Amino acid sequence: MTTNELAKTEKRATNRPTLGFIGLGNMGSRMAPRLLAAGYPLAVWDRTPVKAQALGQPGVLVANTPGDLAGQSDVLLLSVTDDTAQEQVMFSQQGALAGLRPGATIIDLSTVSPGASRRLYQAAREKGVAMIDAPVLGSVAQVEQGSLVIFVGGDSETYQRCRPILAALGDTLFYMGASGMGTTMKLVVNALLGVGMQAVAEAIALGQKAGIEKNVLIDALEQTAVLTAGQKAKLANVRSGQYPAQFALSMMHKDFGLILSQAAEVSVAMPAAAAAQQMYTAAMPNGKDADFSIMIQFMQTLAGVADAGAS
Numbered sequence: 001m002t003t004n005e006l007a008k009t010e011k012r013a014t015n016r017p018t019l020g021f022i023g024l025g026n027m028g029s030r031m032a033p034r035l036l037a038a039g040y041p042l043a044v045w046d047r048t049p050v051k052a053q054a055l056g057q058p059g060v061l062v063a064n065t066p067g068d069l070a071g072q073s074d075v076l077l078l079s080v081t082d083d084t085a086q087e088q089v090m091f092s093q094q095g096a097l098a099g100l101r102p103g104a105t106i107i108d109l110s111t112v113s114p115g116a117s118r119r120l121y122q123a124a125r126e127k128g129v130a131m132i133d134a135p136v137l138g139s140v141a142q143v144e145q146g147s148l149v150i151f152v153g154g155d156s157e158t159y160q161r162c163r164p165i166l167a168a169l170g171d172t173l174f175y176m177g178a179s180g181m182g183t184t185m186k187l188v189v190n191a192l193l194g195v196g197m198q199a200v201a202e203a204i205a206l207g208q209k210a211g212i213e214k215n216v217l218i219d220a221l222e223q224t225a226v227l228t229a230g231q232k233a234k235l236a237n238v239r240s241g242q243y244p245a246q247f248a249l250s251m252m253h254k255d256f257g258l259i260l261s262q263a264a265e266v267s268v269a270m271p272a273a274a275a276a277q278q279m280y281t282a283a284m285p286n287g288k289d290a291d292f293s294i295m296i297q298f299m300q301t302l303a304g305v306a307d308a309g310a311s
Contacts, residue, residue, distance in 0.1 A: 018073055019165070020073030021035065022066055022079070031077075043069050043073060075162070076096055076100060076107070078107075103128060114187075143169070153177060153183060193252070197295050243287075249295070256273065260277060279299075283295055
């Protein structure tokens with residue numbers, strides 16, 4: 001039986017649309033299995049073939065190219081790194097856009113620029129394909145729990161059709177408006193996330209350099225209402241001096257670029273975000289693959305705090 005015949009058989013058996021999933025990194029490799037567990041026929045592709053093959057299991061097809069994947073998908077989801085990756089997988093000669101059939105739908109879960117979202121929306125529309133931007137808020141733990149927050153931009157009718165698929169990934173969905181508004185909202189939230197972590201890093205460095213013992217400082221911070229729940233969760237990294245990536249520094253650094261570009265486009269001054277971006281840039285050479293909370297250790301080091309590592 002060919003892959004197309006298998007996909008059609010599975011679709012009839014489940015009476016659900018066949019999904020294609022592009023991008024099996026930290027997030028995508030966990031989102032795709034949730035969709036499969038929710039009963040959707042699934043095909044996958046990743047530019048690193050071993051990642052797609054690692055997901056291979058009964059009920060999952062591994063496509064050779066994005067175009068091949070798109071050709072057998074009723075709904076195509078993608079979770080890629082940035083604008084450049086989106087352009088490559090969607091607009092290249094063997095890209096997914098060329099393979100999509102009229103009547104198909106694209107759900108872009110990536111954090112890209114609003115302009116990139118609108119460009120893909122328009123190109124899809126010209127092919128008779130619907131598209132929503134639906135970037136997700138959360139990290140690995142939230143994916144695995146199905147508790148992501150998802151911001152959606154695009155036509156309301158498309159969003160309503162896609163709600164059951166999105167509900168397999170997140171328990172809080174916000175329809176933000178026209179194409180690009182989902183990605184715009186994600187940048188708004190990540191501006192707070194990135195600047196907030198820089199503030200936490202500076203405060204901890206100040207407290208330690210002024211003589212407060214690290215664990216005492218952390219104990220006190222954990223009891224305050226000033227830190228968010230997410231920031232408090234990162235304090236465990238400070239205790240251990242280990243920063244395993246839930247949301248990589250390189251990704252937050254990339255998002256600062258998108259945030260400030262969007263701010264310039266709409267003439268909004270963001271001096272705190274601009275200053276934070278410079279500090280993240282300085283931390284990138286040694287910390288890009290660590291969790292973005294590595295900024296705490298970076299600021300400890302700049303302050304000359306002796307116990308920036310494990311206690």
